[in-house]
Structures are given as C-alpha cells and as structure tokens.
Amino acid sequence: MKRWLLLLLMVCVSRGALAHKASDSYLTLRADASAEKLVGHWDIAMRDLALIVPLDANDDRTVTWGELQPQLASIANATQKALHIRTNNEACTARLQFDTLVEHSDGLYVRQTLDTDCTLTPTTTLALQYRLLHDIDAQHRGLVRTALFGADRQWVATPGEMPLTLHGSTTSGGLSALGTYFVDGVKHIAAGLDHVLFVGLLVLGALRRTQHAAPNERSVTRELLFVISAFSVAHCITLSLTALGLVNVSSRIVEPLIALSVLLTAVDVLRPLLTSHRALIVGAFGLLHGFGFAGGLTPLAGTPSEIALSLLAFLLGIEAGQLLIAGAALLLLTPWLRRGGLSPRAIRFACVPVIVLAAVWVVERVAATSS
C-alpha cells in the first residue's frame, strides 16, 4: 500500500519535461584599446547573486535598488573569487566593478566591468577557470564570448571543471601546458652553471679515459653514453620522488653536496681517483642533482595522469638540455680529438678553474646553510 502511494506521488514527474532557461551568466572578454590588456564585462543574474551575497535586507523576497546598492562591493568581492584567469600559465589579477543593470531574457542582471593585468600577445596562452556557484547550482553555466585578435568565439564554462583555453598556440590547453613543462626542464639545466659544468666534466672525463686506447669518436661516444645514462637514470629517480612529494630533502644539504660533486669530478678528470665503480659513483651524483632539479619544477596539479604527463615533459626537457650541453662540449673538443687527444696541459687548463670555482661554491653553500 505504501509503495502504491509512493508511485502515485511520483508518477507525475515524467511529464513537465519542457526545455527551460537555467542559470547562465554572460562573460565577455576582449583586448583593451592598446590591444595589450584583457578587459571585459560580466553579467550575473540577480537571483544567482542573491545566493552568494545577501540582497534582501528586509526579507520580503524582493530585491530593490535600495537593497542592492550597499552590497555592490561585496558582490564584486565574492564574484572576483570565482574567476581564475591565467596567461602563459601564470595567474593574473582580475578586478570587478559595478557598471549597470542589464536585462536578459529571464530578468535583470548585474553588469560588472572586468579589469585585469593579464598581458596579451598573439602567442599568449589564455586560460579561464570558472567557479561561480560551483557548490550551489550544478546546472549553472558561464556563457563566455571572446573577441581577441580578430576572432569572435563563444564558450561554455562549467563551474569547477578543467580550465578553458580561450586563446593559445594550440586549442588544447593540455598540450601547451606540457610544452611549458618541457621548456622549463631545458631552461632549468641550461641556467644552472653547476649542472652545465658537471655534464661538461663528464664529457671531458670520458675523452680522457678513452684516449689511452685508440682515441676515436666511436669509443668516446660509447663511454659517454654510459656515464650520461647512469647520471640520467639516477636523477630521474630523485626528481620524480621529490616532484610527487614522496621524498623531501632540504636544499641546505643538497646544494653544498652538488658543489662537492662538481669539485670531485673535476679532480677526478685531472688525477683519476675514482677508478672503480664509476657507474655507481656517477649514479650517486645523479641522485644528488635530481634533488636539485626538482626546485625548477612548477608545483604539479591536476589528475594523476596529468601530473604524470607534466613530470614526463619536465624530465624530457632536462634530458634534452643535458644532451645539448654534452653535444656542445663534444663539438668544442673535436679539434683536439682530431689532433690525437688532449694534452695534460689542456686538461689542467680546463680543470683547475672549475676546481677553484667548485671549491668556492662548496664554501659559499656551506656558509649559507650555517648562517
């Protein structure tokens, strides 16, 4: 009987399935007069604003102009938090200010002007994350219109979902973000003189060790591949562990040790100390450098697969940078190689300054940690 009653209560719902006007906001974005800054305006329904800012002071279920005016600053504040705009992966500041009231097909909306410090160029990647009413109305949407660089486009922003890439070299936000991580990786190794010197020393050491035998490019390449791979495998391990937050070693320990690794490697090239277990030693140094590389990685965010892809892009960037440096070092040393190898004088000439510099780093970095 109870079940039967339930059926009768609910049975009506299947009809009444008429399309309807759900909650939408209208966001228009364009470049300002100088064509350099992103500006625009945003229309939000009064009904929706009433859900996040109290607009009915006298509780009579109507919003009057007298009730709205004192709340305009709160509206700007609350809605500002719901727009996250990024250019080239960096957050920019958006400011909203009441402009006027606007009539849309389902009633009056509050229009606010949008000012940002987002700089636009034709190659800028512009991303929007939209969060208005994300925890109140699952059917709310932001209807976004962009007029940028001569292209007029429309978008639908779903609160709380992945950011929309409104402008950029590629329509896929994911790909351009991966590109950014790759470039970050290359930049990071190229910008750190300690890493550059270390790779250079690996090349020099490989040359030196092979020249007692018949010095030719093939044997050099084989030896070089061996040490560079050991270094790479090792630093990929520690870099990944650090980036994923599984391991956290203080840079106060890592940085002096990296300097020490450069010093020891330079000495080794000059007067071989580390004759046995070469792979293990280079690997150990690689582990150290891996901790150092993690500092250059922008904090990873997103779903596990996105994090994995970003990390992979950063690692590939580091490897590419490292191969570039090794290639350049090899190219630089080719003339000596052709003339029958490096003379002890040439090696001394290369290593002594590095030893001095690395020693200074060790002292500096130890001093920095103890101060």
Place this chain on the structure above:
Amino acid sequence: VKRGGLLRVSAALGCVMSATVALGKPIDVRMLNENSVLARLPARMPSASEKVLTPQAAAQLATQWIATGRATNDPRAFGYAQQALAPWWTKADAPTEVMKVRARLHQLDHRFAQATADYQRLLRAQPDDAQARIELATLQNAQGQFDAARASCEHLTPAVSLLVRTVCHSQINVMTAPPTVALQALQTALSADRDGANPAVRAWAWSLLAQAHERVGDLAAAQRAFVRALTIDGNDGYARVLYADHLIARGRATDALALFTQPTNELSDAALLRVVHAAAQSKQPNAQTLVAQARDRLRAAAQRGEAPHARDEAYFALYVENKPRTALTAAQRNWSAQREMTDVLLLAHAAQAAGDDNAWYELQTWMRNTGFTHAALTRAKATA
C-alpha cells in the same frame, strides 16, 4: 492578498523592463529609486553550507528541489537538485535512492539516454519497481519506441491502480491505435477512479483524453478535457502548453494568453513561445519585445548546447519568424530525439509550409506504419 502582491511586483518589474526593448542592453539606473523592485526571490534558496552526507538525505533534498521546480516553474531548482546528488552524479553504481532521483533529473533535462540507462539499472536490481517501470515506458514512448514502451507497461503488476495502468497504455495508444481505444479506456478508468487519489495522474489522464478528442476533431470535447486537467492540477505546465496550442490553432489567441499570468521571464521556454505566438496572432503591442526575449532565450539555450531545444527552435522559426525551411530542418533534427504528438504536428506543418514533398511523404509513411492519424493533418493534406 498574495495575488495583489504578485500583481504589484509584476507591474514594478514591467515598469523597469519596459525601459528597454533590446535585450542584453543596459538600463538607465538613474531612473530607479530606492524602492524599485529589481528581482523576485523564491521562498526557499539553497546554500553552499547545506551539505548532505547520506545518499538518503541527498535523494530527499533533491526530490524536494524537483517538487519546488515543478510547482514554481523554476528551472534553477533542478540545478540545486543535481547539486545535492553531486557526489554520486556520474557513478554507475550509485545507491538506489539516488539513482531514482538522478534518472528523473536526466529525464527532466532531456538526457534520454542517461535516464534510460538509470531506469534499466534500477529495474535489473528490482524488476517489480513500478515507478521505474512507468517512467521508462514514458521515456520510450516520447522517443517513438512504442513496442518497447508497451512492453514496459505490461510489466506493471496488478498492484498498480487501474488509472495508472490505463495512463501508461493510453499514452502509447493515443499515438498508435485508433482514437477510440484511448478514449474508451481513459473514460472508463477515470469514472472508476472518481474520488481520485492523485491529482497529477488524473490531470495527465484528462489531457491524454483531450488529445484523443483532438485526433478525431472533436474540439469542444478536447477543450472541456483540457480545462478539467488544469482544474485538477494547475501546476501541470505540460497540459497548459498543450491547451495553449489547442486554443491558438483555433485562432483564440487572447484566451491562450490568459493561460499564462506570470511575468514572462518566469515562463518555461515552451510557455514563452506560446505567449509570443499568441501575442503576434492577436497583434499585442508588446509582441516585438516578446519576440526579442524568446530569441535571446533560444540563443542562450543553443549556446549552452545541453538540453535538446530543436523543438522550440522549430516552433519559433515556423510560427513566429515565418521561416519554414529553417523550421523544417530543426523539426527534422528534433524528430531524431523525440516523437510526441507535438513533434509529429510540428514536423507536418513545417514540411507543408516549406512545400517539401519528400519530408511530407516520409512522415506519411511513418504515420501509416505506426497507425497515427490526426484531424488537423487530414485537413492539412486536403489543403496541400
């Protein structure tokens, strides 16, 4: 008192709104005073802090929002309902009570495939769930899957009332069988159920009866049945739209307009389109403003790109903008999603207005195969 207040507010709103004709255009705020009413708020508003933890509580809250949405014709309430179900919204193994409400929300928003999938999951677990069974039948019927719908109705157990079973079958028969079949079954079931437990089911039965009368061209009887339906359940927005179509087709535009008393911004898209059509037919002074409002709504719906709006698009193009080719394209697009009586008539009228013999012939073939006949189409054919 309530009605007086409502009228005052509507008048105030109308005052503010008539300041502009073009939509999405700013209004002059200097013309406002402290007491100018800008918006009406519903009696109950959701809040982000209103978090529910158990599936039972979530399903209950969502059910309340659906009821609110239906009673007040407020589509935002369905968004609040969906929010209440957020933790389970995309889960195939959602708890039963959540899945029931989720299926109804999918259905309300015309996501027929998801709704069907949910009902089928529910019925696999509980084959005797009459509620899920009748919802599924209605869904299948609306998409023109008449055999599947009939099979669903036949699964209803005798424990279900005669009126509910009759409504389930009659919604199919009114499309596929000779008109007398649904007429007789509904009249019998309605008179046996005189004291009526549920007004919504009775209203549904009366509006099906009205459609059956329309099919044979008994317009006076159809009108009486529509009035009965709306007297029993004034909240039945679906029956109200069907009745408006009935009146407009008979050239009684002012009577159709009188069916919709709320401010136009609170009407469903379908209701607004009937108001626009009737206003144009009866040459109301605000007709152009209404047309702009409807166009704006359709544009927003198209941009959202979610609920299928091809039916509304076709209606607007055919009866308001007088663009039969556009209307026919939209009606054909709509045809692949839903095939209720409204959709058949819309497609037929669009094909006829566009003078497209192929479309007309295809529809005739479909009608012959399903057994659908309609007095309005017989007349249309005669004049074609």
